[in-house]
Amino acid sequence: xxxxxxxxxxxxxxxxxxxxxxxxxxxxxxxxxxxxxxxxxxxxxxxxxxxxxxxxxxxxxxxxxxxxxxxxxxxxxxxxxxxxxxxxxxxxxxxxxxxxxxxxxxxxxxxxxxxxxxxxxxxxxxxxxxxxxxxxxxxxxxxxxxxxxxxxxxxxxxxxxxxxxxxxxxxxxxxxxxxxxxxxxxxxxxxxxxxxxxxxxxxxxxxxxxxxxxxxxxxxxxxxxxxxxxxxxxxxxxxxxxxxxxxxxxxxxxxxxxxxxxxxxxxxxxxxxxxxxxxxxxxxxxxxxxxxxxxxxxxxxxxxxxxxxxxxxxxxxxxxxxxxxxxxxxxxxxxxxxxxxxxxxxxxxxxxxxxxxxxxxxxxxxxxxxxxxxxxxxxxxxxxxxxxxxxxxxxxxxxxxxxxxxxxxxxxxxxxxxxxxxxxxxxxxxxxxxxxxxxxxxxxxxxxxxxxxxxxxxxxxxxxxxxxxxxxxxxxxxxxxxxxxxxxxxxxxxxxxxxxxxxxxxxxxxxxxxxxxxxxxxxxxxxxxxxxxxxxxxxxxxxxxxxxxxxxxxxxxxxxxxxxxxxxxxxxxxxxxxxxxxxxxxxxxxxxxxxxxxxxxxxxxxxxxxxxxxxxxxxxxxxxxxxxxxxxxx
Numbered sequence: 001x002x003x004x005x006x007x008x009x010x011x012x013x014x015x016x017x018x019x020x021x022x023x024x025x026x027x028x029x030x031x032x033x034x035x036x037x038x039x040x041x042x043x044x045x046x047x048x049x050x051x052x053x054x055x056x057x058x059x060x061x062x063x064x065x066x067x068x069x070x071x072x073x074x075x076x077x078x079x080x081x082x083x084x085x086x087x088x089x090x091x092x093x094x095x096x097x098x099x100x101x102x103x104x105x106x107x108x109x110x111x112x113x114x115x116x117x118x119x120x121x122x123x124x125x126x127x128x129x130x131x132x133x134x135x136x137x138x139x140x141x142x143x144x145x146x147x148x149x150x151x152x153x154x155x156x157x158x159x160x161x162x163x164x165x166x167x168x169x170x171x172x173x174x175x176x177x178x179x180x181x182x183x184x185x186x187x188x189x190x191x192x193x194x195x196x197x198x199x200x201x202x203x204x205x206x207x208x209x210x211x212x213x214x215x216x217x218x219x220x221x222x223x224x225x226x227x228x229x230x231x232x233x234x235x236x237x238x239x240x241x242x243x244x245x246x247x248x249x250x251x252x253x254x255x256x257x258x259x260x261x262x263x264x265x266x267x268x269x270x271x272x273x274x275x276x277x278x279x280x281x282x283x284x285x286x287x288x289x290x291x292x293x294x295x296x297x298x299x300x301x302x303x304x305x306x307x308x309x310x311x312x313x314x315x316x317x318x319x320x321x322x323x324x325x326x327x328x329x330x331x332x333x334x335x336x337x338x339x340x341x342x343x344x345x346x347x348x349x350x351x352x353x354x355x356x357x358x359x360x361x362x363x364x365x366x367x368x369x370x371x372x373x374x375x376x377x378x379x380x381x382x383x384x385x386x387x388x389x390x391x392x393x394x395x396x397x398x399x400x401x402x403x404x405x406x407x408x409x410x411x412x413x414x415x416x417x418x419x420x421x422x423x424x425x426x427x428x429x430x431x432x433x434x435x436x437x438x439x440x441x442x443x444x445x446x447x448x449x450x451x452x453x454x455x456x457x458x459x460x461x462x463x464x465x466x467x468x469x470x471x472x473x474x475x476x477x478x479x480x481x482x483x484x485x486x487x488x489x490x491x492x493x494x495x496x497x498x499x500x501x502x503x504x505x506x507x508x509x510x511x512x513x514x515x516x517x518x519x520x521x522x523x524x525x526x527x528x529x530x531x532x533x534x535x536x537x538x539x540x541x542x543x544x545x546x547x548x549x550x551x552x553x554x555x556x557x558x559x560x561x562x563x564x565x566x567x568x569x570x571x572x573x574x575x576x577x578x579x580x581x582x583x584x585x586x587x588x589x590x591x592x593x594x595x596x597x598x599x600x601x602x603x604x605x606x607x608x609x610x611x612x613x614x615x616x617x618x619x620x621x622x623x624x625x626x627x628x629x630x631x632x633x634x
Contacts, residue, residue: 004622004625005622006050006063007618008615008618008622009063009064010062010063010064011064011611011614011615011618012064012615013047013063013064013065013066014064014065014607014611014614015608015611015612015615016067017042017044017065017066017067018604018605018607018608018611019608020042020067020070021042021044021600021604021607022601022604022605022608024040024041024042024070025597025600025601025604026601027040028040028592028597029592029594029597029601031592032592032594032597035211036207036208036210036211036214037207037592038072038073038074038203038206038207038210038590039072039073039590039591039592039593039597040070040071040072040073040203041070041071041072041073042067042069042070043067043068043069043070043071044065044066044067044068045065045066045068046062046064046065046066047062047063047064047065047066048063049061049062049063050062050063069199069200069201070201070203071201071203072201072203072206072207072590073589073590074206074210074589074590075586075589075590078582078585078586078589079210079213079224079586080224081582082214082217082579082582082583082586083213083214083217083222083224084217084221085575085578085579085582086214086217086218086579087217087218087220087221087222087280087281088280088575089218089572089575089576089578089579090217090218090219090280090281090282090285091280091281091282091284091285091288092285092568092571092572092575093282093285093572094282094284094285094286094289095285095288095289095306095568095572096565096568096569096572097289098162098166098285098286098289098290098306098307098308099289099306099561099564099565099568100565101162102159102162102308102311102561103561103562103565105155105158105159105162105311106155106558106561108558108561108562109558114151114152114155114554115554115555115558117144117147117148117151118148118537118550118551118554120144120147121141121144121145121147121148121537122534122537122538122551124137124140124141124144125141125530125531125533125534125537126530126531126534127140127141128141128408128410128527128530129410129527129528129530129531129534130527131527132336132410132411132527132528132529132530133336133410135405138405138408138410139405141408142394142398142399142404142405142408145348145349145394145398146394148322149349149392149393149394152315152318152319152389152392153389153392155311155315156312156315156389159308159311159312159315160260160262160312162290162308163262163263163264163290163308163309164262164263166286166289166290166308167252167254167263167264167265167290169286170252170265170267170283170286170287171252171265173219173282173283173286174250174251174252174267174283176215176219177216177219177220177241177250178247178249178250180212180215180216181216181234181241181242181247181248181249182247183212184209184212184213184232184234184242184247185242185246185247187205187208187209187212188209188230188231188232188242188243188244189244190202190205191205191206191209191230191231192229192230192231192244195229195230202230209232213232213234216234216241217281218281218282219281219282219283220236220237220278220280220281220282220283220284221236221237221278221279221280221281221284222234222235222236222241223235223236227244229244231243231244236276236278237276237277237278237279239269239276248269248270248271249270249271250267250268250269250270250276251267251268251269251270251273252265252266252267252268253265253266253268253273254266257309259309259313259385259386260309260312260385260386261386264290264291267283267287288306288307289306289307289308290307290308290309291307291309292304292305292306292307292309292310293305293307293309293310293313294310305560305564306564306568311557311561312385312386312389313385314553314557315389316385316386316388316389317388317544317545317553318545318550318553318554319388319389319391319392320388320544321542321544321545321550321553322348322349322392322550323347323349323350323388323391323392324544325536325542325544326348326349326533326536326537326550327347327348327349327350328490328500329430329432329529329532329533329536330346330347330348330409330529330533331345331346331347331409331432332409332412332430332432332498332529333409333410333411333412333432333529333532333533334409334410334411334412334529335406335407335408335409335410335411336405336406346395346397346398346407346409347395348394348395348398348408348409348533349392349393349394349395350391350392350393350395351391351393351395351396352395352396352397395407409529409533410527410529410530411527411528411529411530412431412432412528412529412532418515418516419431419513419514419515420513420514420515421511421512421513422510422511422512422513422514423506423507423508423511423512425504425506426448426501426504426506426507426508426511427456427458427488427501427502427503427504427506427507428501428502429446429499429500429501429502429513430499430500430502430532431497431498431499431515432497432498432499432500440467440468440473441467441468441516441517442465442466442467442473442516442517443465443466443467443468443514443515443516443517444463444464444465444466444493444497444513444514444515444516444517445463445464445466445512445513445514446461446462446463446491446493446499446501446512446513446514447461447462447463447510447511447512447513448460448461448501448507448508448509448510448511448512449461449462449477449509450479450509451507451508451509452503455503455505456503456504456505456506456507457480457487457488457489457503457507458480458488458489458501458503458507459479459480459489460477460478460479460480461477461478461491461499461501462475462476462477462478463475463476463478463491463493463494465493465494473494474493474494475494476493476494478491478492478493487503487542487543487544488500488501488502488503497517499513501513503543536549536550537549537550537551538550538551
């Protein structure tokens with residue numbers, strides 16, 4: 001027979017279940033705006049029924065409700081998708097931010113950008129070409145040269161400063177990762193203790209742990225697995241960062257960049273000092289935006305020059321062009337009086353002194369130019385990239401109050417020469433050298449005796465110098481100096497005249513170039529070397545610049561920067577849309593819906609009130625039974 005008081009227990013269980021459900025609703029509402037919180041739900045099950053015998057047999061009567069568990073509503077598949085795509089978003093956003101800063105360095109297209117500076121420098125040469133002896137035009141040109149140097153050096157300083165900022169952020173991110181993994185280890189241990197036995201669920205601890213993974217996935221790529229005990233094992237690029245027993249620390253370790261000498265920070269496993277090559281996240285974005293160049297990528301080089309270093313490389317190439325090829329044309333020119341002592345052989349850019357002491361085309365002079373340790377043995381062919389930028393200054397001799405302006409080589413030795421090519425399709429010839437007039441009128445015949453079969457570059461010539469009556473004044477055979485870096489190679493003929501023959505696939509052994517040098521030098525107004533120097537900036541192509549002129553090279557660089565920024569912005573916006581969609585999906589499952597919680601609150605409130613009314617009714621029944629039984633007839 002069922003106990004008279006058994007119904008009280010049934011009602012009490014009901015009150016407890018409704019009260020716990022109301023408490024859970026309150027917990028959900030209180031944490032509706034808590035980052036990483038997942039709504040919780042009370043799982044209610046009926047208690048074991050009791051068998052009661054009636055007049056017709058045995059029946060089952062319910063004994064109430066039990067609270068089986070309180071669980072959080074979470075979808076692990078959505079979490080895995082979220083962590084993967086958040087890592088990609090962190091990478092893209094970091095690349096976009098860095099490219100935006102690089103755009104700020106060059107300030108294009110504006111009136112203060114480097115393109116404007118280069119255009120003004122080119123116009124100054126054109127102005128000087130109309131009157132090669134105008135000191136006003138020469139002074140203006142010299143100051144435009146200072147502007148070019150300052151623009152490149154300022155960009156260099158700002159880009160190097162960006163490298164320092166990136167290193168600082170990398171160090172901060174490494175500290176953050178270590179803090180996150182340390183806390184995750186503590187949470188792993190707490191969750192295992194709480195859930196030991198299988199009945200309890202450490203919902204709030206699990207929410208905190210997943211929220212930490214959210215933060216970690218933005219910084220680096222992560223792979224998360226859970227063991228039977230409830231521990232998270234978090235891996236990144238093959239390294240286990242945390243499991244149920246320990247967390248592996250990372251460290252930020254500095255080294256010198258081999259090309260520029262500034263400090264770069266690598267992220268390493270603190271235990272083994274192994275460099276970690278992340279595949280996603282902010283850290284990967286920071287490292288790529290600092291270091292990644294086309295030389296580091298097996299893919300399309302155009303998509304690889306996205307780093308600060310890549311744009312420093314371009315500045316270095318521009319500096320090298322000005323120091324080598326632009327200077328070479330300037331050294332072949334003449335000053336105001338056609339006097340070699342005024343300027344012949346002087347560089348426009350670079351260290352003070354004439355070109356013989358500072359020939360930037362000769363790798364054997366690297367020690368003298370850049371200091372010990374940068375000769376052709378230690379650094380074959382080219383010194384460290386930063387040294388070209390460091391060497392880019394204005395030649396101090398051009399600022400000498402006595403004769404500095406006269407050393408600006410606006411003229412060629414005899415004005416425009418009429419050069420007859422035996423092969424019109426072959427490479428064009430440029431004539432220069434130390435000529436100030438002669439008692440005779442010599443004519444020259446230069447013959448190609450050797451060429452590179454692939455590039456058509458001239459490697460050997462022979463020449464004859466004749467007087468007007470046919471008397472041979474000099475002859476010889478010359479091979480290209482292997483120490484000359486710039487193309488085309490310069491050949492110095494017997495009396496100081498120089499010739500450069502452009503590389504061309506149509507060049508052939510036996511091609512001839514003939515020209516005559518007049519006795520008298522050019523007049524004061526001539527400025528044809530200023531035209532040559534202007535063309536070297538805007539028109540003439542260079543193999544050093546990838547077959548472009550300096551103007552085209554810089555324009556292509558800025559164009560590529562703009563396209564890279566737009567592409568990064570597009571990809572980042574698309575990735576952000578995807579992450580937002582996944583987050584909305586996650587919120588639809590795990591987020592707190594206030595309307596739903598209020599509805600549940602009313603439902604559980606009514607359930608609690610109804611159970612309380614049942615308890616009151618049963619109390620009245622039992623009161624009547626206890627206090628009213630046996631009093632009949634009294």
